[in-house]
Amino acid sequence: xxxxxxxxxxxxxxxxxxxxxxxxxxxxxxxxxxxxxxxxxxxxxxxxxxxxxxxxxxxxxxxxxxxxxxxxxxxxxxxxxxxxxxxxxxxxxxxxxxxxxxxxxxxxxxxxxxxxxxxxxxxxxxxxxxxxxxxxxxxxxxxxxxxxxxxxxxxxxxxxxxxxxxxxxxxxxxxxxxxxxxxxxxxxxxxxxxxxxxxxxxxxxxxxxxxxxxxxxxxxxxxxxxxxxxxxxxxxxxxxxxxxxxxxxxxxxxxxxxxxxxxxxxxxxxxxxxxxxxxxxxxxxxxxxxxxxxxxxxxxxxxxxxxxxxxxxxxxxxxxxxxxxxxxxxxxxxxxxxxxxxxxxxxxxxxxxxxxxxxxxxxxxxxxxxxxxxxxxxxxxxxxxxxxxxxxxxxxxxxxxxxxxxxxxxxxxxxxxxxxxxxxxxxxxxxxxxxxxxxxxxxxxxxxxxxxxxxxxxxxxxxxxxxxxxxxxxxxxxxxxxxxxxxxxxxxxxxxxxxxxx
Numbered sequence: 329x330x331x332x333x334x335x336x337x338x339x340x341x342x343x344x345x346x347x348x349x350x351x352x353x354x355x356x357x358x359x360x361x362x363x364x365x366x367x368x369x370x371x372x373x374x375x376x377x378x379x380x381x382x383x384x385x386x387x388x389x390x391x392x393x394x395x396x397x398x399x400x401x402x403x404x405x406x407x408x409x410x411x412x413x414x415x416x417x418x419x420x421x422x423x424x425x426x427x428x429x430x431x432x433x434x435x436x437x438x439x440x441x442x443x444x445x446x447x448x449x450x451x452x453x454x455x456x457x458x459x460x461x462x463x464x465x466x467x468x469x470x471x472x473x474x475x476x477x478x479x480x481x482x483x484x485x486x487x488x489x490x491x492x493x494x495x496x497x498x499x500x501x502x503x504x505x506x507x508x509x510x511x512x513x514x515x516x517x518x519x520x521x522x523x524x525x526x527x528x529x530x531x532x533x534x535x536x537x538x539x540x541x542x543x544x545x546x547x548x549x550x551x552x553x554x555x556x557x558x559x560x561x562x563x564x565x566x567x568x569x570x571x572x573x574x575x576x577x578x579x580x581x582x583x584x585x586x587x588x589x590x591x592x593x594x595x596x597x598x599x600x601x602x603x604x605x606x607x608x609x610x611x612x613x614x615x616x617x618x619x620x621x622x623x624x625x626x627x628x629x630x631x632x633x634x635x636x637x638x639x640x641x642x643x644x645x646x647x648x649x650x651x652x653x654x655x656x657x658x659x660x661x662x663x664x665x666x667x668x669x670x671x672x673x674x675x676x677x678x679x680x681x682x683x684x685x686x687x688x689x690x691x692x693x694x695x696x697x698x699x700x701x702x703x704x705x706x707x708x709x710x711x712x713x714x715x716x717x718x719x720x721x722x723x724x725x726x727x728x729x730x731x732x733x734x735x736x737x738x739x740x741x742x743x744x745x746x747x748x749x750x751x752x753x754x755x756x757x758x759x760x761x762x763x764x765x766x767x768x769x770x771x772x773x774x775x776x777x778x779x780x781x782x783x784x785x786x787x788x789x790x791x792x793x794x795x796x797x798x799x800x801x802x803x804x805x806x807x808x809x810x811x812x813x814x815x816x817x818x819x820x821x822x823x824x825x826x827x828x829x830x
Contacts, residue, residue: 335783336400338408338567339770342387342496343575344416344433349390350770351398351405354783356793358767359400362393369430374437377430380418383496384503391563402565408558409571409777411578411769412496414519417471419482419544420499422492425507429479431496432471439470440688451537458534459518460525460609460618462686468495469521469538476540486541493544495519497572504558504569511547511555513572514628518620523548525609525618528628551577551622552776571776575769576600577621579739580631582772583763584794586787589731591722594769595742597644598682599636599718603725603733604629614684614724624779632728634683634721639714640742642676646710652703660745663708670705671696673819674713677826684724685824693823711745715752716816722756735759739768743798754804755813762798 336359341348347366351359364386369377395402415434420427432438443465446452452463461467472493476483485491494502498512517523517530522540524531530545549555551573557566573581576594580602583592588606593599602621609618609630621631643659646652653662677690694706726733735758742748743762753760765771778784802809 335406336404337774337778337781337783338391338394338405339774339777340387340391340408340410340500341575341767341770341773342383342410342412342500344413344435347383347386347390348770349387349394350767350774351394351400352771352774354778356765356771356775356790358765360394360398361767362390362397364390372438374440376433376435378416378433380420380427380431380499383431384500387500388562395563402563402567405567406783407554407568407570407777407781409573409773409775410497410500410569411573411575411773412500412516414495414516414574414576415466415468416496417468417475418494418496418499419472419475419479419491420494420502422490422507425502428482428491429475432475434466436471437465439465439474442470442473455521455534455537458524458531459521460611461519461521462615462617463521464686467519467521469534469540472540472544473538486544489543491544492546494546497574498546501555501569501572504562505556506559509556511549513549513551514620514623515551515574515577516572517548519574525620528620528623550624550626552624552780554780568781570778570780571773573622573773573776576602576633577619577631578772578776579769580604580621580772581775582765582768582770583737583739584791585737586791589729589734590737591725591733592737592739592768593718595639595714595738595740595748597639597641599639599714601634601636601718601721601725602631603722603729603731604631605729605731606630610729612724612728614728615686616683616721616724616728622776624776632725634724636714636717636721637679637682638676639717641678642674642710642713643742645676645678646707652707659707659710660747662704663711664747666704666708669696669709669712670701671698672701672705672709673815674706674709675819675823676710676713677823681820681824683721685820687824689825689828690823691826693819693826695819695822711748711751712812714742714748715755716813718752719755719813720816733758735761737761737763739763739766746798746800749798749800750803753800753802755809757802757806757809759802760800761796764795764797
């Protein structure tokens with residue numbers, strides 16, 4: 329009997345604080361993982377930068393390390409997929425491949441005043457209609473403009489066609505192919521504030537508005553497809569590049585949310601919620617983002633997205649700044665020590681509020697305290713805050729899309745908190761289902777690459793591999809959930825605008 333040869337897919341998962349490489353087999357199972365952190369740079373308050381070379385070099389080292397760890401040769405890898413921190417902006421010299429400045433990270437706020445001026449001039453609404461995005465320093469366009477204006481000689485060099493722009497996926501592909509390929513996929517391109525969400529081309533009017541030369545921009549390609557090969561010297565053999573997706577879209581694909589109405593929430597430092605809305609973009613009336621989910625074989629599918637800025641970070645704050653517990657895992661037992669929050673409501677707006685409020689001037693607020701309030705109530709209020717913020721976004725998604733949520737698929741470190749997941753299910757009134765694979769972002773990139781290389785024949789085969797490791801069913805009546813959300817809304821109203829300048 330001949331034993332079939334197992335196919336492997338290599339996923340490069342380039343995140344905000346670390347680079348990871350994960351090897352998957354053709355059953356979708358994780359074979360090995362390698363991870364390396366890299367430095368975070370904070371040159372001024374509100375400024376966040378990365379060294380592009382540190383991104384590339386750490387990613388290459390993890391790719392080599394994971395193959396060694398698994399005992400797999402590069403020649404056994406059918407394809408590699410890339411998923412990445414989105415919006416982070418890099419400019420480099422086309423001739424030398426050298427960055428002209430540190431990368432401006434998605435968290436960087438140095439262009440906030442410029443973005444505010446676009447709201448004041450009325451241009452922000454035009455941008456929103458074309459791109460599906462709320463004008464904000466979060467996205468890449470204003471960062472590109474800043475680099476062109478502030479790096480000596482950059483604008484002149486760009487006009488001469490000497491410079492290239494890329495988000496992190498583009499930077500990795502450039503380096504993987506020795507500068508032969510300058511491209512990005514639609515899921516990353518749509519996060520620049522320069523891509524027309526309907527034509528899926530770079531929009532000339534937006535390029536003119538942001539004063540960005542078209543010659544800087546990469547080619548826009550599908551999220552799944554054989555794009556080229558990495559240089560053989562890097563991993564020991566040429567490996568096909570078969571998939572690209574921004575991290576949250578990759579997680580949506582990895583969670584097998586392939587049909588309209590299916591949604592996922594990733595619980596990390598913040599929460600990132602995406603709902604598949606099908607083959608047409610949905611214009612949000614609740615200030616959610618309309619975004620490309622992926623494009624496969626020329627067919628584009630879209631999603632609604634809402635970001636909660638502070639989720640797990642609120643637990644870290646309780647641990648580090650207030651000292652309520654020694655480790656983040658302890659919050660579950662502390663919160664479970666009381667039947668409810670005792671009227672305490674915590675709005676963790678440390679960095680303002682994200683969707684659907686988009687209030688950069690909101691600030692953290694702790695309300696409803698009495699002499700009887702203690703750390704158990706505050707701990708429970710913290711978990712409730714994470715769930716309430718996510719429920720707000722999902723309610724807005726339902727209203728915008730006209731689709732009733734049937735279940736929420738979840739991933740991320742905080743999903744190990746059973747009480748949080750139960751609170752989330754109670755507020756939503758639908759099952760909350762945790763994926764059996766924790767690395768859904770990397771798995772999504774692997775699936776996109778595996779589709780392109782023939783490891784998997786179609787999405788039905790991929791969906792059949794998805795499995796759950798926990799399911800939480802609603803145990804609270806809807807009136808109680810509605811009352812809790814109404815109380816949450818009152819608290820949010822009090823947190824808004826706190827830091828508004830005079």
